[in-house]
Amino acid sequence: MSEIRDDGFDDWLDAAEEGAAYSLECPDGHGSLPPRQVCPECGSTELARQQLPESGTIETFTVTHVPTPSFEDDAPYATAIADFGPVRLTGQVAGIDLESIENGLEVEIAVTVSETTGERVLTFEPV
């Protein structure tokens, strides 16, 4: 991976590491994720940061056994989509046995690093 940061995305991970993950919100209340100039729902260019709730809920998950090379040493690992209100997020699930993950599980956002690459990974941990 390049050493050049991705504006917006890496800023978001920085904030998440501080426990201050956010979504972007337009005046009509549509949530989205950075980097973003325009609301994907309505085209508004007035996007403001909105603190995400402390916890979200897993809506679906999978345990991946055949990874990309970037996660070779991490497999098997769980990935989930969790609902945080204004936005859903995709993240890996840590701090729980893979067999114990289920829909409805309440999770909070964490940032871990890949065992394969050392890159930061958006992660969910049980509350």
Place this chain on the structure above:
Amino acid sequence: MSEVRVAGVGLTPFGNVPERTSRDLFGQASIEAFEQSGVARSDVDGVLYGNFMGELSEHQGHQGPLMAEAAGVQAPATRYESACASSGVAVADAVKRIRNGEDDVLLVGGAERMTNLGTAGATEALAIAADDLWEVRAGTTFPGAYALMAQAYFETYGGEHADLAHIAVKNHDNALENEKAQYQRAIEVDDVLEAPQVSSPLGLYDSCPISDGAAALVLTSESYAEEHGLEAPVAITGTGQGGDRMALHDREYLARSPAAREAGEAAYADAGIDANDVDFAEVHDCFTIAEVLAIEALDLESIGEGVTAARDGRTTADGETPINLSGGLKAKGHPVGATGASQIAEVTSLLANEHANSDAVSDATTALAHNAGGTVASATVHVLEVVE
């Protein structure tokens, strides 16, 4: 509105030929398409070529002119990239160009070289169809994304892995006599259920293979076909394209494909038909669950009921609406950039009674081809009908 005739179709065998370049494969498919069409290469007005991962697998950009050259065609050429829907999108644009009178003859198709990347490399290449920042960097793979949809489907509507297994079994059965198919062998439900897991709940036999191959179509205007006395009884009578948010987590539904519904509704309206008129369909079954989402989005099954369609025999070769008589992506193979055009080729051959499985649909007049990109952020649907 002027019909768009499918004058000729060509497919390489799909499979595992890592040493063959995509220009070589596409050249071969184009020969078959031109021979069948009776159209002179010098009459071609343009080339529309689908390819997804050529930069990664062959270090090759700017593939349009390369592929025109490979087909022996001297005409302007454009490469289309919409992940696994690349050549479906190329077909959609070709239909519009012929209909609006701009062009009379187009060479449309696609190719993909994948197996030279190996499993890990191909897995990495396929993953770039997802949102790199918000999905891939969290570890999402292509099978993983469909696994998230499968798990969400089971949670929302019910169904179980054994239901999906019947889809794989059906599509392998359909491929038995298709000499272009990668897997011409039957499998059992237990083979699917006992296969190694790729991304739960999906296993190896829920997944399409990694494939090399090419597809080519010679499409002409109705007037060109008549003036040149072409034998081209099948026409594309409806076209539709749909779109959605890129990342699965940004969609309203995790277990539906609104982009395919949008494409299907547009194609039905364009052709002046509805789902009840469809005799059979080729749909984009990159994973078993994808066939379920496709037939529901196309109104061939009600929402939440598509999962049992294969198990209950509604979509088998002898069922009411056979799905993926070619073997589908699952058994015929999925050389990504070739897939959308290959579906048009299979439907055309089936309708023209020139396919190994035509007997299953000998009275059919109307069929669909549904092609999808990523987790269906892109979709095309085409209606094909026997018009002569």
